Amino acid sequence: MTVALFWVAIALYALASAVYLASLLGLPDRYARHARLVLGLAFIAHMLEIGARGVAGLHPVSSVREAIGFLAWALTGGFLLAQVRWRLDAAGAFTAPAAAALLLTARLTPAGEMVTGLGALGRIHISLATVGVSIFALATALAVLYLLEERQLKHKKLGTIVQRGTALETLDRLAHRCVQVGFPIFTVAMITGAAWSARRSADLRPEYVIAFAAWTAFAVLLVARVVAGWRGRRAAIITLVGFAASATVLGIYLARAIW
Amino acid sequence: MVAELVVVGLSHRSAPLDVRERAAFSEDEQAAALAELLELPAVGESMLLSTCNRVEIVAAADDARRAVADVSGFLARRAGIDLAPHLYDRVGPAAVKHVFRVAASLDSLVVGEPQILGQLKEAYQTAVGAGSVGPLLGRCLERAFGVAKRVRSETDIARGAANVSSVAVELAKRVFGRLDGKTVLVVGAGKMSDLAARHLRDDGVAAIRVANRTPERARELAVRIDGAAVAWESLDDELVLADVVITSTGSRQPILTRARLKPVTRARRYRPLFIVDIAVPRDVEPEVGKLEGVYLFDIDDLEEVVVQNRKGRDAEAQSAERIVEAETAQFLSWLRAQGVVPTIKDLRERFLGVAAAEAERTLGVLGARLDAGGQAAVRQMAEAIVAKLLHTPLMALKTEEEADDLVAAARRLFALEGGDKKR
Numbered sequence: 045m046t047v048a049l050f051w052v053a054i055a056l057y058a059l060a061s062a063v064y065l066a067s068l069l070g071l072p073d074r075y076a077r078h079a080r081l082v083l084g085l086a087f088i089a090h091m092l093e094i095g096a097r098g099v100a101g102l103h104p105v106s107s108v109r110e111a112i113g114f115l116a117w118a119l120t121g122g123f124l125l126a127q128v129r130w131r132l133d134a135a136g137a138f139t140a141p142a143a144a145a146l147l148l149t150a151r152l153t154p155a156g157e158m159v160t161g162l163g164a165l166g167r168i169h170i171s172l173a174t175v176g177v178s179i180f181a182l183a184t185a186l187a188v189l190y191l192l193e194e195r196q197l198k199h200k201k202l203g204t205i206v207q208r209g210t211a212l213e214t215l216d217r218l219a220h221r222c223v224q225v226g227f228p229i230f231t232v233a234m235i236t237g238a239a240w241s242a243r244r245s246a247d248l249r250p251e252y253v254i255a256f257a258a259w260t261a262f263a264v265l266l267v268a269r270v271v272a273g274w275r276g277r278r279a280a281i282i283t284l285v286g287f288a289a290s291a292t293v294l295g296i297y298l299a300r301a302i303w
Numbered sequence: 304m305v306a307e308l309v310v311v312g313l314s315h316r317s318a319p320l321d322v323r324e325r326a327a328f329s330e331d332e333q334a335a336a337l338a339e340l341l342e343l344p345a346v347g348e349s350m351l352l353s354t355c356n357r358v359e360i361v362a363a364a365d366d367a368r369r370a371v372a373d374v375s376g377f378l379a380r381r382a383g384i385d386l387a388p389h390l391y392d393r394v395g396p397a398a399v400k401h402v403f404r405v406a407a408s409l410d411s412l413v414v415g416e417p418q419i420l421g422q423l424k425e426a427y428q429t430a431v432g433a434g435s436v437g438p439l440l441g442r443c444l445e446r447a448f449g450v451a452k453r454v455r456s457e458t459d460i461a462r463g464a465a466n467v468s469s470v471a472v473e474l475a476k477r478v479f480g481r482l483d484g485k486t487v488l489v490v491g492a493g494k495m496s497d498l499a500a501r502h503l504r505d506d507g508v509a510a511i512r513v514a515n516r517t518p519e520r521a522r523e524l525a526v527r528i529d530g531a532a533v534a535w536e537s538l539d540d541e542l543v544l545a546d547v548v549i550t551s552t553g554s555r556q557p558i559l560t561r562a563r564l565k566p567v568t569r570a571r572r573y574r575p576l577f578i579v580d581i582a583v584p585r586d587v588e589p590e591v592g593k594l595e596g597v598y599l600f601d602i603d604d605l606e607e608v609v610v611q612n613r614k615g616r617d618a619e620a621q622s623a624e625r626i627v628e629a630e631t632a633q634f635l636s637w638l639r640a641q642g643v644v645p646t647i648k649d650l651r652e653r654f655l656g657v658a659a660a661e662a663e664r665t666l667g668v669l670g671a672r673l674d675a676g677g678q679a680a681v682r683q684m685a686e687a688i689v690a691k692l693l694h695t696p697l698m699a700l701k702t703e704e705e706a707d708d709l710v711a712a713a714r715r716l717f718a719l720e721g722g723d724k725k726r
Contacts, residue, residue: 193477197474197477197478197598198592198593198598200600200604200607200608202474202477202608202611206477207477209477210480211476211477211478211479211480211481212477212478212479212575213478213479213480213575214480272572273571273572273573273574274573275572275573275574275596276573276575276595276596277595277596278573278595
């Protein structure tokens with residue numbers, strides 16, 4: 045049952061991705077509506093799958109793999125929520141494949157050993173970090189779209205990305221709002237993570253440094269926007285850097301859980 | 304032998320914006336330029352069309368080749384650069400067709416855009432005012448306006464023809480999403496800014512501010528578009544406040560330079576600034592478009608976008624081309640008729656003269672034996688013979704494509720006076 049739900053979710057994600065991408069490349073506009081519907085169904089299938097796994101004892105925060113699976117679901121949910129209010133079909137071409145890839149990673153990588161002795165602190169850390177990173181992932185999808193659109197506008201080559209995309213200022217504002225929401229959550233995740241790992245061992249691991257770099261990037265982004273008015277392209281690039289760093293941390297955890 | 308129509312010029316098809324802006328004539332310069340053109344020995348009549356997309360001189364000349372050379376030289380001297388790679392010339396039938404196509408907006412970058420007809424009419428009025436229009440140019444242009452009207456009413460070419468202003472608004476929306484609450488700054492109080500500002504006003508921008516070197520004109524435009532005139536000196540401050548800037552001054556030097564706008568972007572805290580430069584010569588340095596958060600579109604960029612967006616207008620353009628073809632042929636046959644009319648007249652006079660003389664001679668001998676009706680019948684017969692005999696040659700003269708040889712032959716064969724007579 046769980047496995048079937050997983051494959052249904054993957055198939056729906058893949059279909060939604062294909063339609064979103066095709067629509068970005070010039071498929072008539074009306075198909076984007078179908079993509080939204082398919083992605084909504086994928087979201088529901090994914091939710092049922094997570095529920096079924098939970099019943100079987102695999103809670104979303106019980107391991108990095110489960111957390112990544114949850115991250116994909118949260119990312120999709122955030123996107124679906126945002127596109128109710130804003131026309132974000134072009135961003136769907138990045139979020140839907142990202143969700144599919146994350147879910148595949150979460151379920152098809154070897155289970156490895158279960159993390160033992162997580163404790164309350166560990167659970168809080170993992171859940172907050174997952175939610176924080178999924179919000180950052182949404183900001184990143186918007187930032188990528190921003191960079192692509194701005195590039196076309198600056199070069200005066202107005203392809204379908206600009207025509208189907210969202211207005212630059214809207215993308216910038218939305219991405220900023222995502223970072224604003226994600227940052228406090230990620231900050232608490234950092235603090236709980238530090239406390240939790242300090243309790244377990246005193247070693248300084250590389251992922252701590254990278255996580256701190258991610259946090260710094262987003263902190264700089266928020267401060268510089270207020271102080272110096274940094275926005276647009278600059279903000280989009282810093283968002284990309286911050287997200288790449290936080291994704292690297294997840295990757296390291298995942299790799300460590302497998303080997 | 305009739306004077307021929309000649310077109311010499313450059314357009315978006317042959318010359319990039321930086322060449323066009325050097326060759327362009329401002330409104331104030333046109334009368335003087337027309338006077339200068341008329342001084343060229345080969346040029347009989349002339350007209351000057353200078354828009355952001357083309358600089359063309361339409362002239363009537365007896366020696367077309369020489370007129371082309373003279374006018375090309377005039378344009379190059381004025382632009383101060385070598386225009387040879389960019390200039391094109393059309394002579395005779397090709398020139399007529401070119402003028403018709405321009406008027407019908409078939410030669411426009413945005414085929415079907417309506418502004419060119421108004422610009423052409425204005426250029427014609429200027430030339431009429433300057434006294435440089437004669438019968439040939441006058442007839443040709445008036446026909447061109449008729450062609451434009453036909454194309455407009457008989458084809459769908461103009462329907463949905465996106466003009467530059469509406470494209471500018473669309474692009475601004477790609478940056479800002481919605482335009483309500485945005486501030487527009489109009490730099491330069493020309494006609495083009497008027498149009499663009501109206502489009503933006505329709506999209507609900509919060510405020511339109513107008514800056515112009517001469518404050519009176521800024522105030523005039525501000526009243527027309529329901530905006531506020533601001534001092535030219537406070538332009539930098541206005542640039543910091545604005546979201547959309549439209550420039551269309553007549554300045555020959557860029558007004559918004561990179562050096563000037565760099566501190567402005569910082570003061571704006573990198574908020575997006577959308578600049579539309581519809582002036583030729585340009586008001587904004589191209590380098591400005593590379594500044595962070597600045598989106599600069601000049602007239603070529605805008606029209607390029609229009610072309611990219613255009614779909615399915617080709618069939619309409621084809622039927623418009625057919626109208627132009629037919630009208631050109633009609634005009635040319637009128638023009639030819641103008642050339643053969645004197646010859647036809649001379650020929651008829653000569654033949655009728657001979658016939659009348661012979662009829663009278665016959666009547667001198669037979670007259671006494673005929674009553675009045677009989678005498679009239681003899682005269683009628685003479686005229687009828689002339690008419691019958693002349694019918695075929697006159698038709699040949701009227702319909703022949705290259706009538707010049709026939710005219711010359713007729714004049715020579717029948718020893719008509721003044722073989723090279725000009726109208």
